[in-house]
Amino acid sequence: MLDFLRRKAQSTVIQVGILAIILVFMFWGVGGNKGNGPNSLATVNGQMVSYQDYQKLYDQKLNQLRAQLGGEIPPGLLENLGLKQQILDELIQRMLLSQGAEAAGVMVSEEEVRQAIQEMPAFQKDGVFNVEWYNKILAGNRMSVSDFEASVKNDLLTAKILGHLSRFGGVSEAELQERFDLDYRQKKFSYVAFEAGDFEKKVQINDDELAAYFESHRDSYLSQPEINLSYVLFPYGVGASYPIADEDVTAYYEQHKEDYLVPETRRARHILVKVAEDAPVTEIDQARKRAEDLLQKARDGKDFAELARQNSDDKGSAANGGDLGFFKRGQMVPPFEDAVYGLEKGGMTLVRSRFGFHVVKLEEIKPGRLKPLDEVRGAIVAKIGKEGAKNQAFKEASQAYEKIILSGSLAKYAESGGVSLKETGLFRRDQPPAVLKDEPAFLQAALGLKEGELSSIIDGASAYAVFFAKEIKKPQPPELTQVRKQVEKDFTKERSVELAREAAAKLLADLKNGVTLAEGVKGSGGKVQESPFISRVDRAGSRLDSVLIDTGLALTATKPVADQVEQVGQSFYVLDFQEEKAPPEGLFKQKHDELAAKLAEENRAELVSAWVANLRSKAEITINPSFS
Numbered sequence: 001m002l003d004f005l006r007r008k009a010q011s012t013v014i015q016v017g018i019l020a021i022i023l024v025f026m027f028w029g030v031g032g033n034k035g036n037g038p039n040s041l042a043t044v045n046g047q048m049v050s051y052q053d054y055q056k057l058y059d060q061k062l063n064q065l066r067a068q069l070g071g072e073i074p075p076g077l078l079e080n081l082g083l084k085q086q087i088l089d090e091l092i093q094r095m096l097l098s099q100g101a102e103a104a105g106v107m108v109s110e111e112e113v114r115q116a117i118q119e120m121p122a123f124q125k126d127g128v129f130n131v132e133w134y135n136k137i138l139a140g141n142r143m144s145v146s147d148f149e150a151s152v153k154n155d156l157l158t159a160k161i162l163g164h165l166s167r168f169g170g171v172s173e174a175e176l177q178e179r180f181d182l183d184y185r186q187k188k189f190s191y192v193a194f195e196a197g198d199f200e201k202k203v204q205i206n207d208d209e210l211a212a213y214f215e216s217h218r219d220s221y222l223s224q225p226e227i228n229l230s231y232v233l234f235p236y237g238v239g240a241s242y243p244i245a246d247e248d249v250t251a252y253y254e255q256h257k258e259d260y261l262v263p264e265t266r267r268a269r270h271i272l273v274k275v276a277e278d279a280p281v282t283e284i285d286q287a288r289k290r291a292e293d294l295l296q297k298a299r300d301g302k303d304f305a306e307l308a309r310q311n312s313d314d315k316g317s318a319a320n321g322g323d324l325g326f327f328k329r330g331q332m333v334p335p336f337e338d339a340v341y342g343l344e345k346g347g348m349t350l351v352r353s354r355f356g357f358h359v360v361k362l363e364e365i366k367p368g369r370l371k372p373l374d375e376v377r378g379a380i381v382a383k384i385g386k387e388g389a390k391n392q393a394f395k396e397a398s399q400a401y402e403k404i405i406l407s408g409s410l411a412k413y414a415e416s417g418g419v420s421l422k423e424t425g426l427f428r429r430d431q432p433p434a435v436l437k438d439e440p441a442f443l444q445a446a447l448g449l450k451e452g453e454l455s456s457i458i459d460g461a462s463a464y465a466v467f468f469a470k471e472i473k474k475p476q477p478p479e480l481t482q483v484r485k486q487v488e489k490d491f492t493k494e495r496s497v498e499l500a501r502e503a504a505a506k507l508l509a510d511l512k513n514g515v516t517l518a519e520g521v522k523g524s525g526g527k528v529q530e531s532p533f534i535s536r537v538d539r540a541g542s543r544l545d546s547v548l549i550d551t552g553l554a555l556t557a558t559k560p561v562a563d564q565v566e567q568v569g570q571s572f573y574v575l576d577f578q579e580e581k582a583p584p585e586g587l588f589k590q591k592h593d594e595l596a597a598k599l600a601e602e603n604r605a606e607l608v609s610a611w612v613a614n615l616r617s618k619a620e621i622t623i624n625p626s627f628s
Contacts, residue, residue, distance in 0.1 A: 042088065042623045044095040049088070056147070058087050088627065094154060096615045101161050108156045113149055116156060121338045122329060136368060137329075139258040161608060171599045179599055180591065184583035186533040189552040189575050190517055191544075192507060192526035196570035199499040199525065203492045213491045214480045220490075221483045222475035224428040229446055230410055231435070232419040234397040234464040237389040244388070249380050253373045260376050263329065264368035268340045269304055269322035274313035274356040278537070281590055291357035295350050304348075304361050313356065326366060336360070397457050397464040410454060410468040426473060435465075442467070497570055504565040504572035511561045517576045526574075533581065551575055 042049040061083060065073055078084075101107070118129040125133055138148055214221075253260070271294050275287035294311055298304045305321025312318035329337060336358055339351035343362040351358050373380075400419060407413040414421035424433045429447060436443040439460040449455055449469035458465045480487065503524050510520040521528055531552060532541040539549055545568045552575050555562065560577035567573070 040624060041627055042092060042621065044092055044621050045099060045619050047095055047099065049091045049095060053091055054087060057091060058083070061087060084627075088623070092616070092621060093612055096612050096619060097161065098154075098157065099619075100611065100615045101157055104161075104164065106157065106160050106164055108153050108160065112156060113153050116152055117149070121342055124342075126344065127342065133368070136261055136370075137263075139261065158608075161611075171596055171603065175599065176592065176596055177588070180583065180588050180595055183536045183595075184538075184587060184591075185580060186535045186538075186583070187553055187555065187580040188531055188533050188578045189555055190528055190530050190578055191548065191552070191573050191575045192504070192517070192521055192524070192528055194500040194504045194507075194524070194526050194572045194574075196493070196497040196500045199496040199503070200492050202499055202525075203495045205488055205491060210484075210487060210491055211480060213494075214483075214487050217487075217490070218477055221478055221487070223478065224430065225475050226426040226428055226473040227424075227447065227449075227469060228426045228471040229424045229449075229467050230421055230470050231424070231446075231465055231467045232400070232410065232414070232421060233435070234393045234400070236386070236393045236462055236464075244381055244384050248384060249377060250373065252380050252384055253376065257370060260371040262369050262371060265326040265328045265366045266340055266362060267326045267364040267366075268324050269308060269361045269363060270314070270317065270324060270336070271304075271308045271312040271322055271359040272314040272317075272356055273311075273359075276356075277354050287357055288352075291350055291359055295348060295359045298348055298359065298361065307359075322361075323363075326364070393464055394457070394459075397466070401457055401466060404454070404466065410466065423470070426471065439465075500570070500572050501565065501567075504574050507574045508561065508565055511574065511576060530578065535583075548573055548575065552577075556580075 039050050039052070040048045041051045041054050062073075062078075065077075065083075117123065117134070122137060123129055123134040135145065138145060271291070273287045273291040273294070275284055279287075294307055298307055305323070308318055308322025312322055314322070317324055324332075329341065331337075332340070333353045333355070335351050335353045339349050339358070339360055340362055343349060343360070345362055345365055348359070348361045351360060400413070404410050404413045407416060410421065413419065422435070424435065427433050432443055436446060439462075441458055442460050442465055445455050445458045446467045446469075449467060451469050451472040453469050455465075455467040458467065503526065507520050507524055507526065511517060517528060531544060531549075534542050534549060534553065536553060539546075542549060544552075547568060548566055551562050551566050555575060555577035557577065557580075562575045565572050565574060
């Protein structure tokens, strides 16, 4: 509706109606959610999945993605991942899990939740649960007590269900032997890579083929659209000039105390005795013994820093006597961090992480604290001042926007002396003018306008703005002569990929017909290479892509050639089985218990998954039609 009004705002016919709508918006507040319908996103056997629960989980997953991708999420990624549907499915699964557990008589009491939380090292001080510290940590992570306790309850419930189903997750010796052989049997294979780049010189270009290619890809060479905007800005002004009362500063501080929490930090030294997680038991035992000896020497009075310099496998910190500096929770691997936060000043302990064994000594503790008001008063004054100046700018922008609508156009409002109207001139998306260059919100809104359309009030980094799309030049198709060099380059790349694929396919067909790899590869443009011995659990000796390793491991003496050519990027691979050998003698006994635990865990997970799938197949699930 608003889009329709902005497009038609240049007409005087609907101005009286628009004024009535503006008054309603001003009274109720633009963007309110009144009248948006029920809060139910879905129901599972009559139990509601709320929009609030969905939004909380969605925001959590979104923040995790941003953190993994360095703060920026590429356009289209969320849609490709199907994140919205994933979140809904997870919430439905949680509810089915809870309902199924209740029906099976599996429950988690409030006392169990309380006890589990009190036993978490993160919330303890000097080994004792500290409720004040508990609340501070949750506040610092912007999580409510009720939300956290609900998540703990869900984790405990899942663990109980796993235990409930574990009696069905046993593993036989035959299963263990079969899985061991699958994981540890070593194979070697030959492979030939046909890289598209090696075939570019073999591509021949003729005018007819190039013209046909250009016609089928013409849209790829369209010129960029250009747009000319007229606009008006409402700068935020200077926050320092905005009057701020002391009581406003105090009120802001009380409402935002979590922003001024400084977490506890600790300074520790360590001596690392490196050993891989999946190393043989004898190596692990040797590493543990060495670490225990070093810990005893430190406890007997040997200088810890000197021990670290001479013995630590962490060369980065060894030069500094093992000193890791101050760190807060969340900066170290969990086992190491839990060990450090379980010590008193001067205390020492031994802990194992994925890196190996750490001999740890706690040097200093900087307690967590709440910054006092006097310390942050200046920052609060600046923040309130900026918000006040911004609010004033929005008030001015809102009043002007109403007059723009009533005037019939941005130009007419400017002519009446309301504002100073500016114009960008024609520009392309990749060459925005200065007013848009450092304002992503402005650029996104402006490029979304149709010709003759007025924007809403756009909130930028330093001002509010209103844009009008005065002129849009549509993309123009070029002639082949104008872009011939680029077309030839693109044609060559595409054709070289086809040639590489064809060469690989021919070699594969020859191998299936009994031709040896050495004979088949002659004159093909490929080169025979050989993998080292590889197993499912030990791929360290190969730099091959995991797709190729999986394909190679599936080959056998009776099926020496893969069913199809494998593609990795713009390279095509043909694989040929060479030989295999059984796992080392005695390894099964060494890995027996570890593998049994792993298989049992996998079996339990499959059981839970199958159980939930069965619950879902019988459940009555409805989803709000507005969710898409």
